[in-house]
Each structure stands twice: as C-alpha cells, then as structure tokens.
Amino acid sequence: KAEKMTSDVLKSALQEFMSGKAEKKGRMTYKQLQAKSPSKLDSIEVSDRNIGDFLKTARKYDVDFALKRDKSTTPPTYHVFFSAAKTEDFKRAFSEYVGKGQGKTQKRGEFTREQMQQQAQKLRSKPRKQKQREKTRENRR
Template structure:
C-alpha cells in the first residue's frame, strides 16, 4: 500500500511538433495550476451567491438557535456546502441555512446531530455547580470531624 502512495505517476499528453524544455515546463505549470484549483475547492461555508451560482438548486432550513457556529462545525464534518443568512426582521433573529438540493440527506443528518448535541449540552450540569456541591459536602465532613475531636478531648479531661 505504501509503495502505491509514494510512487504515484501522472500522464501528461502534449501535442507539439517539437518538444523542448520550455514547452514541457509550460505544460507542467498548466497541470499544477489546474491541480491547485481543484484542491482549493473546499466544503463548508460559502456565500449565497456562490451556492446558487453552481446551479444545483438550493434548499433552506430555518434555525432559531443563536449558537450557529456549532452547526457550521457539524455541517463541515459532513462535507456539505452551505450558506448562512441572518433574518433580522423577526425578533429574536432567525438564521436561514441554504444548501444544495442534492445534499439534502447529508444536511438532514448534520442537523439531527446538531440538535442532539445542543440538547445534550442543555441537560448537562456545569462544572462550577459540581464544584460548589463538592465544596459544601467537604465542609460538612470537616465540621463533623471537628465536633468529634472536641467530644473526645472533653471525655479525656474528666
């Protein structure tokens, strides 16, 4: 497997009457530029104009949660191109998430995971509350031990 990865070859076809170094150099440069453009296309957040410009047909979902960054993280994980637009006309503001029509299944799964994560965070107790509880429990234990020691000391002095 490792040999296949390290010894990767490409086929470059050039039509030329006379092949010299400058023509080969120009062909390789064209290939590398083309390859860079292909690699630059990432999935994730794009503008609405770019999303509609691709001609795949856009659909949308409405989100009322203000924590839109966590949805962006989830959508990137599913390699979905999406655009977020804030609707300021309503109070509280709503967010419209536009995505390609062909990505409907992936966006549905990403949205499901996003909602599950938010519910999980809401039901979770904070670390500060846990620390406060344990501090109180520890202080109560210390008071009990002090009272025992006082009783023991009084018993010995009589």
C-alpha cells in the same frame, strides 16, 4: 503509483486553482450555491447563539451551504440554505447538531431553591477531613 511532482504539474495545478475552476465546498454565497446545485434549495433557521456549533458540524459532514442573516428579528437569526439533492448528508449533520444542543441543555440542568438548600444541608452535615502531618527530622530522610 505516485509520480514525482514536476514544475509542469505544479504550474497546471496552481493555474486551475487561481482560475477558480476548483470546486468550492462548504460555506459559500447564495449565488454560488444556486449555480452549483441545479435542484431546488431548502432552508432552515438557526439562532444567533447556535450558529457556531452548526458550522462545525456542517464542516465535519462536508455539507455545501449558504448563510443569510435575518436582521429583522431580535436576536438575529440565520437562514441556512442547502441543496435538496444532498438532503441525506444535511440530515445527518443536522441531527448531530440537534443532538449536541439537547445534550448541553441536559448537562446544564436547572435547580430549584429547595434542591439547592437540601444539597447545602448535606454538605454541611458531612464531617470535614483534616490532614495532620508531623514534622520530624527522621521523616525527611
């Protein structure tokens, strides 16, 4: 059963939140992630272009992770650190992220000049449809 929210319940919830005792989830600093997970941290590299897609997928699967930007490479890459204890959640999120990336490259596709010329020739050979309308006063009513 649900209880009515009293001022004492609200006060204790706000105090817990403000004190920082509430468990942090999702993106956090490297130190916070180390403190939260007693096990070893694993990492992967994600490119600068794909970091947005990865962040969406990680939020969806409620994965705790920390980002470190590697400025020494061009373009910059990100190292994503995550707890080895929650590897299964991370594997599911990462496999979906990789699947999204592959789908984008397949959709985009690359055409050769010959393929483009063949497609243009097909379009030129098709007869164009022309609409003809007759305007009369009888058709308006």
